[in-house]
Amino acid sequence: MPATITIAIDKLDAQLIRELKEKYQGTELEITIRRQEEGVLLSEKEFWALIDLLDWEQDTEDAITKPLVEALSNLPVSKIYGFEEQLAEKLYALDKEEIAQQFPSYPNRFSVDGFLYDRLCVVANGKAAYKAVLKDPTRMPTEVSFEPLLYVASQAYELKTGNTFDYQPTVSYEAYSNKEGWNRSNK
Numbered sequence: 001m002p003a004t005i006t007i008a009i010d011k012l013d014a015q016l017i018r019e020l021k022e023k024y025q026g027t028e029l030e031i032t033i034r035r036q037e038e039g040v041l042l043s044e045k046e047f048w049a050l051i052d053l054l055d056w057e058q059d060t061e062d063a064i065t066k067p068l069v070e071a072l073s074n075l076p077v078s079k080i081y082g083f084e085e086q087l088a089e090k091l092y093a094l095d096k097e098e099i100a101q102q103f104p105s106y107p108n109r110f111s112v113d114g115f116l117y118d119r120l121c122v123v124a125n126g127k128a129a130y131k132a133v134l135k136d137p138t139r140m141p142t143e144v145s146f147e148p149l150l151y152v153a154s155q156a157y158e159l160k161t162g163n164t165f166d167y168q169p170t171v172s173y174e175a176y177s178n179k180e181g182w183n184r185s186n187k
Contacts, residue, residue, distance in 0.1 A: 042082025072156035088169030096181030117145030
């Protein structure tokens, strides 16, 4: 019979893990993470402040993202995860058919990768640009993209820890993931 144990993450230590292993030897452990609202990894305000660090005066994509990557790598790891979560949420919100319809190639030769990279450009251009496209999909830029924003969290994590970034946001930023944003009869 399954047992449910609720433990605050800050109470989890080596001793408690040893006790659980002894008590429940030979069983499987399923971990469900529930965030309390006040436990947000990175606030929206913090997210947009970090986005504002992109240096559009630079000539290369790496140089443009460098101040953001460095600033993020100087924050706690939880903030790096939070950045990735916030980015995924913004991209998910832009994943709508009415926005995709702004592309001349839609729907016949529509590139889902191109759509992702163009949505990344909207986010990279800041809160005002993001809100403008959400409010008026005709403001969606269709010939500019900024794929490097997709890799900022992993670069910051690797810079901070020396390890490979492994995080799955709670929403997918891939095209067609936002089911409410798409007319299902066209899919």
